[in-house]
Amino acid sequence: xFQVRVxxxxxxxxxxxxxxxxxxxxxxxxxxxxxxTFGSExxxxxxxxxCRIDDKPIRTHEPVACPDAVIIQDATLLHxxxxxxxxxxxxxxxxxxxxxxxxxxxxxxxxxxxxxxxxPASELAMKxxxxxxxxxxxxxxxxxxxxxxxxxxxxAAIEGRFSGQVAAGNIAAAxxxxxxxxxxMKEPARAEAD
Amino acid sequence: xxxxxEGSRGVAEAVALCRPEVICAYPISPQTHIVEALSTxxxxxxxxxxxxxxVESEFAAMSVAIGASAAGARSxxxxxxxxxxxxxxxxxxxxGLGLPIVMTVANRAxxxxxxxxxxxxxxxxxxDSGWIQLYAETNQEALDLHIQAFRIAEELSLPVMVCMDGFxxxxxxxxxxxxxxxxxxxxxxxYEPRQVLDPDEPVSIGAMVGPDAFTEVRYLAHDKxxxxxxxxxxxxxxxxxxxxxxxxxxVRPYRCEDAETVVVALxxxxxxxxxxxxxxxxxxxxxxxxxxxxxxxxxxxxxRTALGHARRVVVLERALAVGIGGIVSANVRxxxxxxxxxxxxxxxxxxxxxxxxxxxRGMLTEALADRLEPLTFLDLNRDLVxxxxxxxRTTRRSGPAAENLLRDLGHxxxx
Amino acid sequence: xxxxxxxxxxxxxxxxxxxxxxxxxxSVQSDTRRTNSLNSxxxxxxxxxxxxxARYVLDAVMRATGNQMVAVNATGCLEVFSTPYxxxxxxxxxxxxxxxxxxxxxTGVAAALKAKGRTDVRVVGQGGDGGTVDIGLxxxxxxxxxxxxxxxxxxxNGGYMNTGVQRSGAxxxxxxxxxxxxxxxxxxxxxxxxxxxxxxxxxxRIPYVATATVADLxxxxxxxxxxxxxxxxxxxxxxxxxxxxxxTASNETIRxxxxxxxxxxxxxxxxxxxxxxxxxxxxxxxxxxxxxxxxGRYAHLFGDHPREDVIARIQAEADRNVRVFGLVDSAVSxxxx
Numbered sequence: 033x034f035q036v037r038v039x040x041x042x043x044x045x046x047x048x049x050x051x052x053x054x055x056x057x058x059x060x061x062x063x064x065x066x067x068x069t070f071g072s073e074x075x076x077x078x079x080x081x082x083c084r085i086d087d088k089p090i091r092t093h094e095p096v097a098c099p100d101a102v103i104i105q106d107a108t109l110l111h112x113x114x115x116x117x118x119x120x121x122x123x124x125x126x127x128x129x130x131x132x133x134x135x136x137x138x139x140x141x142x143x144x145x146x147x148x149x150x151x152p153a154s155e156l157a158m159k160x161x162x163x164x165x166x167x168x169x170x171x172x173x174x175x176x177x178x179x180x181x182x183x184x185x186x187x188a189a190i191e192g193r194f195s196g197q198v199a200a201g202n203i204a205a206a207x208x209x210x211x212x213x214x215x216x217m218k219e220p221a222r223a224e225a226d
Numbered sequence: 227x228x229x230x231x232e233g234s235r236g237v238a239e240a241v242a243l244c245r246p247e248v249i250c251a252y253p254i255s256p257q258t259h260i261v262e263a264l265s266t267x268x269x270x271x272x273x274x275x276x277x278x279x280x281v282e283s284e285f286a287a288m289s290v291a292i293g294a295s296a297a298g299a300r301s302x303x304x305x306x307x308x309x310x311x312x313x314x315x316x317x318x319x320x321x322g323l324g325l326p327i328v329m330t331v332a333n334r335a336x337x338x339x340x341x342x343x344x345x346x347x348x349x350x351x352x353x354d355s356g357w358i359q360l361y362a363e364t365n366q367e368a369l370d371l372h373i374q375a376f377r378i379a380e381e382l383s384l385p386v387m388v389c390m391d392g393f394x395x396x397x398x399x400x401x402x403x404x405x406x407x408x409x410x411x412x413x414x415x416x417y418e419p420r421q422v423l424d425p426d427e428p429v430s431i432g433a434m435v436g437p438d439a440f441t442e443v444r445y446l447a448h449d450k451x452x453x454x455x456x457x458x459x460x461x462x463x464x465x466x467x468x469x470x471x472x473x474x475x476x477v478r479p480y481r482c483e484d485a486e487t488v489v490v491a492l493x494x495x496x497x498x499x500x501x502x503x504x505x506x507x508x509x510x511x512x513x514x515x516x517x518x519x520x521x522x523x524x525x526x527x528x529x530r531t532a533l534g535h536a537r538r539v540v541v542l543e544r545a546l547a548v549g550i551g552g553i554v555s556a557n558v559r560x561x562x563x564x565x566x567x568x569x570x571x572x573x574x575x576x577x578x579x580x581x582x583x584x585x586x587r588g589m590l591t592e593a594l595a596d597r598l599e600p601l602t603f604l605d606l607n608r609d610l611v612x613x614x615x616x617x618x619r620t621t622r623r624s625g626p627a628a629e630n631l632l633r634d635l636g637h638x639x640x641x
Numbered sequence: 642x643x644x645x646x647x648x649x650x651x652x653x654x655x656x657x658x659x660x661x662x663x664x665x666x667x668s669v670q671s672d673t674r675r676t677n678s679l680n681s682x683x684x685x686x687x688x689x690x691x692x693x694x695a696r697y698v699l700d701a702v703m704r705a706t707g708n709q710m711v712a713v714n715a716t717g718c719l720e721v722f723s724t725p726y727x728x729x730x731x732x733x734x735x736x737x738x739x740x741x742x743x744x745x746x747x748t749g750v751a752a753a754l755k756a757k758g759r760t761d762v763r764v765v766g767q768g769g770d771g772g773t774v775d776i777g778l779x780x781x782x783x784x785x786x787x788x789x790x791x792x793x794x795x796x797x798n799g800g801y802m803n804t805g806v807q808r809s810g811a812x813x814x815x816x817x818x819x820x821x822x823x824x825x826x827x828x829x830x831x832x833x834x835x836x837x838x839x840x841x842x843x844x845x846r847i848p849y850v851a852t853a854t855v856a857d858l859x860x861x862x863x864x865x866x867x868x869x870x871x872x873x874x875x876x877x878x879x880x881x882x883x884x885x886x887x888x889t890a891s892n893e894t895i896r897x898x899x900x901x902x903x904x905x906x907x908x909x910x911x912x913x914x915x916x917x918x919x920x921x922x923x924x925x926x927x928x929x930x931x932x933x934x935x936x937g938r939y940a941h942l943f944g945d946h947p948r949e950d951v952i953a954r955i956q957a958e959a960d961r962n963v964r965v966f967g968l969v970d971s972a973v974s975x976x977x978x
Contacts (some may be wrong), residue, residue: 209419
């Protein structure tokens with residue numbers, strides 16, 4: 033089983049990100065489950081989305097305590113919420129930011145994780161979608177980083193949920209993110225030095 | 227057809243496939259997505275002929291369903307928590323009149339204090355209302371149970387509530403198989419009422435019954451539920467034959483055959499329990515789980531058969547009978563009367579607290595060593611509770627308890 | 642124009658006999674083929690205004706719908722005395738659910754019939770003032786605002802009579818009930834409280850609202866028939882004296898109801914889409930005392946320590962009704978001098 037936790041703020045599409053991840057996995061014939069932390073949603077309040085992917089039926093519905101990957105859609109949460117809780121040293125950490133980890137004051141935090149990737153998802157979203165909704169970008173980045181889902185599945189999930197310009201924009205942003213992460217992964221030294 | 231959809235959506239599609247003629251519901255978290263989806267299906271014309279009535283309260287919702295069902299229409303509503311309480315009077319009325327209404331209860335805690343998250347206190351509070359109560363373990367089962375529910379209800383002329391964990395199941399996006407219209411139509415024929423308001427054959431329904439016949443009327447209600455003990459598994463068998471999967475029935479044992487310890491529970495927590503059971507089995511522990519799908523009627527014989535040979539039974543329940551302890555465990559104990567074994571009641575997951583595998587393992591370790599108290603509250607914050615108890619002992623004007631606890635929690639987090 | 646204008650040349654008689662009229666002008670009640678929707682043998686008190694009103698109205702509705710009607714009844718006197726186990730006096734399909742939900746249940750019946758394409762079958766919801774203006778008000782308002790195709794009839798005797806004459810939101814000011822007893826400095830039901838359901842119904846802008854009493858059979862039958870000409874939510878508010886609760890003689894029911902209209906205490910009118918379209922004028926205005934002194938529930942206003950002040954307040958309310966509804970033509974004397 034592969035478990036993902038997505039952290040963000042209300043209004044940023046955290047729930048959609050987790051859902052589309054599950055839809056992408058579903059389209060590949062796998063079992064997948066997605067759900068948010070529930071509550072009175074408020075724009076701007078911290079929100080968590082969960083996603084589990086497996087090849088056999090997923091029986092449990094408890095929140096993801098030990099994620100294999102953590103996606104952080106809003107870097108301002110890093111000092112407010114323990115976003116790393118339960119993530120093993122070899123877990124994947126994907127952070128939406130255009131700044132360096134040092135600038136974010138995260139060097140000490142992330143030093144213990146081996147597989148950290150930053151992606152300027154909001155900027156890519158603004159460029160291709162003209163909205164700061166980084167979900168699709170992060171999904172593609174997650175696909176590239178973890179190899180759990182194919183880019184084509186992410187694209188299909190986007191097309192299933194959105195249409196017209198919104199779908200096209202999301203797909204363009206996703207494509208760009210995928211390439212960006214793939215190329216960054218070919219140069220691991222550069223990723224860690226940032 | 228396999229779909230990756232929200233549990234609520236699956237239920238809405240299943241209900242729509244059953245061709246309800248009247249849907250009347252009042253919104254309450256976490257049932258809202260179900261009725262929103264159904265209202266869209268009706269408004270767009272996809273679900274027709276069907277009247278969707280936007281009622282002004284849950285009391286009205288059940289009342290509209292009563293009128294519709296008495297006029298011979300297949301009727302459906304959904305609610306949770308406070309809404310179920312608000313319709314308590316018509317709830318009893320519906321079962322007393324023998325109207326085959328089907329209702330989804332998206333299980334949610336009852337206040338005060340107000341809490342929108344999952345537990346079973348709502349449906350448990352109405353366990354004696356005369357309604358059949360079925361509890362879904364998964365979103366697939368939730369979907370399937372609605373189809374079975376209409377058939378069971380209409381055959382017996384008794385209403386059925388399908389319970390599914392609010393948010394946990396309703397708001398989880400998962401893979402479900404939504405059956406085809408042809409399959410459902412073949413399984414669920416049009417509603418043939420036993421009694422109906424028909425100008426061509428007028429009847430009076432709802433007269434007062436005095437001491438001379440009331441007992442007999444109530445006996446017949448109980449008898450219907452005894453018939454349900456036979457019908458529920460029969461319908462589940464038919465369902466399996468028609469749709470190709472196991473859903474429903476009275477109980478579902480998991481690795482119980484040679485189990486010395488069995489964990490009994492209802493609803494989605496059974497998934498986590500099964501994962502825990504598998505882990506412990508790998509470590510050589512003879513442990514199993516028993517899921518109760520039908521809570522009313524309570525399957526005394528089936529429970530006795532599944533548990534009778536065990537040495538230890540742990541009943542994990544998401545509700546609390548304040549003043550005595552467990553609700554499900556009291557019913558289980560009745561099934562085991564005369565049999566000597568160790569029984570433990572564990573109150574867990576109240577108000578949406580997550581029941582984790584870690585906590586379950588810890589609790590079961592204690593149970594296996596028979597170190598558990600007869601009544602335990604899983605993951606109780608003893609410190610928080612003691613602080614409030616101290617406060618109430620020392621100050622008369624100690625203030626609202628819930629707010630005190632929240633403030634203490636806040637301090638703990640900041641400090 | 643509203644009701645038929647029939648002049649009876651037999652004075653001093655309350656006969657509803659129609660031998661002088663053409664058959665098509667005769668009342669439903671005079672027809673031997675009337676359905677007797679509420680059949681004899683029920684257990685109502687002698688002189689019960691509600692039993693009279695229910696029979697009049699429902700027979701008229703059955704006539705208007707070709708006997709294609711379903712009735713939903715709230716808990717109350719009508720439900721209790723009409724279905725004494727194991728008998729029923731109802732001749733048409735009838736459903737009793739609870740005290741406060743008759744309008745919602747009626748909505749459900751109407752929805753079912755509509756889904757089944759049986760719009761030829763019409764739905765009536767009915768109850769006393771307690772079940773309508775108090776405990777049933779939320780459901781009634783819901784039915785109104787959705788414009789559900791139901792005629793709701795309120796039989797108003799100003800109190801919870803079946804449970805022993807307790808005060809309701811429709812109990813008139815100054816009247817004694819068991820929970821507004823005639824004791825203390827302000828005996829009887831308080832002024833400044835209470836609801837006017839016909840006005841509330843009109844505020845919902847439903848197609849048809851009308852008031853009527855059991856004193857005028859033809860008017861009542863006409864309004865029931867008129868109501869059935871509309872689709873959507875309709876409301877009929879019928880004043881029905883209760884000999885037990887009002888402490889009137891059981892053979893005075895119709896006369897007392899007539900006094901209620903002649904004093905201006907109970908305005909009789911019709912409204913469509915929220916506007917009054919017709920009013921029954923008072924031919925000869927009577928002072929409210931003429932009405933009040935017929936009833937034991939107002940006895941504390943008379944006798945050794947009369948309460949002229951309370952009577953004056955009730956008179957002022959009646960005067961206001963006359964003014965607001967235009968119940969008296971200026972050419973006619975108000976008969977109070």
